Amino acid sequence: MNRMRKVCVVAIAGLIASTAVPAIAADTITVASWGGTYQEAQTKAFFKPTADALGITIKEDTTNGLDDVRLQVTGNAVKWDITELGADECARGSKEGLFEKLDYGIIDKSGINPKLVHDDWVGISYTSVVLIYRTDVFGDKGPKTWADFWNVEKFPGRRALSSSQATETLSVAALASGLPIDKVYPVDIDGALKSVDKIRGHVDAWWTSGAQAMQLVKDGEVDMASIWNGRAGTLKKEGAPVSFSFDQGVLTADCMVIPKGAKNKEAAMKALAMFVSPQLQANLPLYVDNGPVNEKAFETGKIPPERIKDINSAPENVKKQVLQDAEFWRDNLVEATEKFNNLIQQ
Amino acid sequence: MSAQSALLKEIAGPAGQNLNAQELRADARREQLRLLALLAPSLFLVCAIIIVPIGWLFWLSLFDESGALSAANYARFFEQASYIKTFITTFKVAFIVTGACVLLGYPLAYMLSQLPRRAASICLIFVILPFWTSVLVRTYAWLVILQRKGLINSWLIDLGVISQPLPLANNFAGVVIGMTHILLPFLVLPLYASMKTIDTDCLRAGMNLGASPAATFRQIFFPLSLPGLASGVVIVFVLCLGFFVTPALMGGGKVVMWAMRMEQTTSLYSNWGAGAALGVVLLVVTLALLGLFQWLLGARTTGVWSSR
Numbered sequence: 001m002n003r004m005r006k007v008c009v010v011a012i013a014g015l016i017a018s019t020a021v022p023a024i025a026a027d028t029i030t031v032a033s034w035g036g037t038y039q040e041a042q043t044k045a046f047f048k049p050t051a052d053a054l055g056i057t058i059k060e061d062t063t064n065g066l067d068d069v070r071l072q073v074t075g076n077a078v079k080w081d082i083t084e085l086g087a088d089e090c091a092r093g094s095k096e097g098l099f100e101k102l103d104y105g106i107i108d109k110s111g112i113n114p115k116l117v118h119d120d121w122v123g124i125s126y127t128s129v130v131l132i133y134r135t136d137v138f139g140d141k142g143p144k145t146w147a148d149f150w151n152v153e154k155f156p157g158r159r160a161l162s163s164s165q166a167t168e169t170l171s172v173a174a175l176a177s178g179l180p181i182d183k184v185y186p187v188d189i190d191g192a193l194k195s196v197d198k199i200r201g202h203v204d205a206w207w208t209s210g211a212q213a214m215q216l217v218k219d220g221e222v223d224m225a226s227i228w229n230g231r232a233g234t235l236k237k238e239g240a241p242v243s244f245s246f247d248q249g250v251l252t253a254d255c256m257v258i259p260k261g262a263k264n265k266e267a268a269m270k271a272l273a274m275f276v277s278p279q280l281q282a283n284l285p286l287y288v289d290n291g292p293v294n295e296k297a298f299e300t301g302k303i304p305p306e307r308i309k310d311i312n313s314a315p316e317n318v319k320k321q322v323l324q325d326a327e328f329w330r331d332n333l334v335e336a337t338e339k340f341n342n343l344i345q346q
Numbered sequence: 347m348s349a350q351s352a353l354l355k356e357i358a359g360p361a362g363q364n365l366n367a368q369e370l371r372a373d374a375r376r377e378q379l380r381l382l383a384l385l386a387p388s389l390f391l392v393c394a395i396i397i398v399p400i401g402w403l404f405w406l407s408l409f410d411e412s413g414a415l416s417a418a419n420y421a422r423f424f425e426q427a428s429y430i431k432t433f434i435t436t437f438k439v440a441f442i443v444t445g446a447c448v449l450l451g452y453p454l455a456y457m458l459s460q461l462p463r464r465a466a467s468i469c470l471i472f473v474i475l476p477f478w479t480s481v482l483v484r485t486y487a488w489l490v491i492l493q494r495k496g497l498i499n500s501w502l503i504d505l506g507v508i509s510q511p512l513p514l515a516n517n518f519a520g521v522v523i524g525m526t527h528i529l530l531p532f533l534v535l536p537l538y539a540s541m542k543t544i545d546t547d548c549l550r551a552g553m554n555l556g557a558s559p560a561a562t563f564r565q566i567f568f569p570l571s572l573p574g575l576a577s578g579v580v581i582v583f584v585l586c587l588g589f590f591v592t593p594a595l596m597g598g599g600k601v602v603m604w605a606m607r608m609e610q611t612t613s614l615y616s617n618w619g620a621g622a623a624l625g626v627v628l629l630v631v632t633l634a635l636l637g638l639f640q641w642l643l644g645a646r647t648t649g650v651w652s653s654r
Binding site: 065066067070092096158163164205206208212215216219220221333334338344345346 | 602
């Protein structure tokens with residue numbers, strides 16, 4: 001209540017002062033992310049500590065992704081100073097010139113995989129696509145690799161894969177065809193599609209959202225599925241009879257950008273520098289299963305050692321996974337997605 | 347218009363004297379202008395918030411990703427087989443769901459219209475109550491009921507009726523069941539309203555003249571209920587064509603409808619035209635079908651429909 005009143009007072013004061021004293025506006029930035037538990041975790045891990053340290057106000061909003069940024073930038077109505085996107089969206093938006101250049105004099109990029117450090121976008125966290133199976137169906141002898149998932153004779157059962165995330169499913173399909181994790185990229189799209197063709201008749205549901213993947217597994221609608229590690233972790237915590245590991249996981253990064261024409265570029269740059277700093281990055285896995293993008297976070301001592309082994313971006317786990325190549329998908333996404341849709345909707 | 351000119355003719359009369367014809371015509375024109383002036387604000391509003399943005403979106407559909415004028419957005423429908431497939435699926439679902447709604451909704455509306463007022467309003471609540479519940483909630487509720495370990499399958503298995511669960515969710519059947527439930531009120535409500543206005547004296551007169559109850563229904567009640575049925579059918583059909591949530595959740599990714607495709611295409615391509623082209627195609631085909639509907643029904647119900 002008190003805080004609400006304070007916000008109101010600040011908002012009204014800001015409204016009155018905005019025409020006369022633009023400096024006040026400089027102390028407020030708006031950050032957009034995906035909402036839900038993930039954004040709640042980001043608020044605690046990144047936004048609140050940054051606002052306190054820099055003495056600024058961070059307002060929050062939610063985004064649907066690149067379309068929203070494109071709409072704001074091309075419509076000259078940019079309302080966000082920082083927004084989160086998927087790494088392939090960052091790579092595509094960068095090609096379209098939708099973002100401001102980042103100043104790596106302010107943002108310290110050490111500890112971040114160079115593949116996620118670019119002129120106008122930088123990584124912020126990791127999600128993994130993992131193989132989950134129900135232990136009430138398979139015991140502990142469930143499918144462990146994507147080749148197992150593809151093996152319908154040895155592992156009979158109902159299956160779900162993602163149709164909305166064609167890039168992830170194609171990476172998984174490439175792994176299933178027997179490629180070692182360091183040979184998946186650049187993806188041989190036609191080869192991966194051939195692999196999808198082998199399994200598509202056995203897929204009982206194609207999911208289009210994380211919540212749907214979770215519901216399919218939770219309710220026993222399918223016995224095995226590809227799923228995001230955050231959702232898999234939630235299922236396990238809720239006591240669902242499931243098992244998953246990071247073996248052959250597909251590591252996808254999220255990134256942050258400053259949309260072109262953001263009102264408060266300078267404050268945004270400083271805030272972004274704080275978000276990717278090891279100290280704040282180390283906060284993230286304390287609240288959510290998405291791993292920090294800055295590997296120095298693991299050296300801060302903030303993350304308990306027994307927690308580290310469950311984090312997808314811990315150095316030990318990264319070795320077992322394939323990193324989605326954002327720039328590869330920037331150039332191949334449209335063609336690959338159309339081909340993928342043609343195949344699974346046959 | 348035609349009534350007016352008939353009136354004018356009558357006034358001008360068989361006497362053939364065009365005494366006040368000019369005066370009357372001018373008066374009619376003035377009245378039309380006045381009516382138009384009254385309509386102007388709403389016409390302007392419709393123009394500004396519907397026609398202009400849609401027109402603009404259609405204009406965008408003519409440009410490719412580099413911003414050059416091209417038909418690439420439309421050519422894609424023929425280059426990629428999945429678009430045609432999605433289009434056919436959309437109309438298949440729309441026809442089947444509309445058919446199911448008519449089969450379920452007509453008897454229901456008929457029953458409601460025959461019940462005493464008090465009982466009818468209680469029963470109507472059961473029709474309207476789900477109508478007020480969020481589509482998302484109802485769709486998930488259907489998943490709980492229909493899925494492999496859902497209510498229906500576990501009961502049937504426990505009762506020993508079936509040994510393997512029936513495939514009711516995450517497929518075509520699931521989409522049809524979910525959408526039929528959600529769209530049923532859109533058919534029942536206009537149908538009920540039109541059935542209530544049917545004069546029972548007509549039916550009594552028919553019986554009095556020796557028609558059997560079945561013949562009375564077939565020859566009097568049913569034709570009189572057609573305008574209500576037609577508007578219900580059109581509403582349901584058009585809503586079907588643009589449905590998103592239920593097929594996305596109940597179809598298990600195997601039933602891809604046009605609106606889902608729009609969402610995919612809009613986020614896949616960096617130009618709005620790609621998605622806009624899908625909108626253009628859907629709107630044009632829908633309008634063509636509505637025109638066909640009106641023409642067919644107009645011929646059947648002798649203008650009752652067209653006067654709406």
